Amino acid sequence: MAPIEACGLIKQVSALKKIPVGKLGVLTPVHIRGLEVEFTLDHVLVPKAEQRLLEPGMILRFKIKGDSRNGFTADEIKPEECAHYFGSVIRVPTAKDPSSRTIVSLDLTLDPIVISEESLRNLKLDTPLRCGDYVSLAIRWSDWIAAQQVHARPEGEITQVIERRVRRPRTKSQGREAENAALAGLEGNVANGAGFEELSPQHERFARQRDMCDRGSRRRSRSVNLDVGEKAFPIRYYPNYPQCGPQMCSCHCVPVSSDMMYGPFANFFNPATMCMPPPFIPPFMMRGSQ
Incomplete structure (x- = not known):
């Protein structure tokens, strides 16, 4: 079986084992979406210092090798420089606390992501964001690693506010x-x-x-x-x-x-x-x- 180019999400990382291993959940291509692929940190093409900072929720690009009998493995794993996610706004600045940051919870992992003030200004919204708004956001690999080094929440940028269409009852x-x-x-x-x-x-x-x-x-x-x-x-x-x-x-x-x-x-x-x-x-x- 020829290797398949894929993009996936880290579902699990066991860095405390003698041979650090983890599992990736395939996102694309769509016909194998949801497939679990095992990987080792040695196959992640990032510096050793960054390998220990990998956590569930990060999106990587890799090649799938193996078959259904012997299991699938990931090779030539590279980080996605700018990964795109979807999530819901769970906190916005209020009149009582105007200095608070906007936070979005990711759909896939429920991780809280802090939104940069610059991206909010670039959106040019007619009405301010409210809790429950559905958005798409981008998170850069360098920002996520930098946040991991100081044990902080990663910072992302909202690229679009997605309008949810609720079906109204027909009279x-x-x-x-x-x-x-x-x-x-x-x-x-x-x-x-x-x-x-x-x-x-x-x-x-x-x-x-x-x-x-x-x-x-x-x-x-x-x-x-x-x-x-x-x-x-x-x-x-x-x-x-x-x-x-x-x-x-x-x-x-x-x-x-x-x-x-x-x-x-x-x-x-x-x-x-x-x-x-x-x-x-x-x-x-x-x-x-x-």
Whole structure:
């Protein structure tokens, strides 16, 4: 097996052993992300004084050798001169303590990182940072080693404040508007003489599923009640339906009632495909009733 160029995070260092060893967790390439690779400090291409200062959380570049039978080892290990991390702000200057430093906790290791004042000025934010803000930051190898020598927290630079998008609940009117927009777009394309080849993928899928539902609705079916809390939604279940169609569950082939479209399941219903995700209609929740 040819050596693989990789980048990874130090997960463990046992410097007190006679032959100092450690473990690296692979970050890239993605297809082997999470693979654990053993290494010895002798293979880390840094001065001897810096080898003893290695700690979990540092990012290194290396070559992976070996195989799954005999185990993987890292060779030609070099430090990442400027490593990039993600983390959350856990402390900011306040009115009571304006001289306090901004501190970010890393996602991967939870290590506290002190943020340099210069990087905060370069960000030019409209609003000051608050606790809980999600950021990307860069830490230089030289700064981390210097902090280790004096037993201090390493200093990093915030490169970007990442906006977290929280999904808002969909209201009943929003669900109907989205469904009407999908239907209007489909009918407009068909009225103009457009075939399935000229429709958008979303509308093409919707039209195909609607036709399948029309054919399947004539099959023999039985009623099923879906119990959700204190309310039971009557739905129809087609035993041998070929594939999901509009108003059908995408996994269990269960037509979805209007109560489920605009009721408590509205947040999870997709009006463009007229389907609901499988986890919300598992088979053990369905009871047959004649």
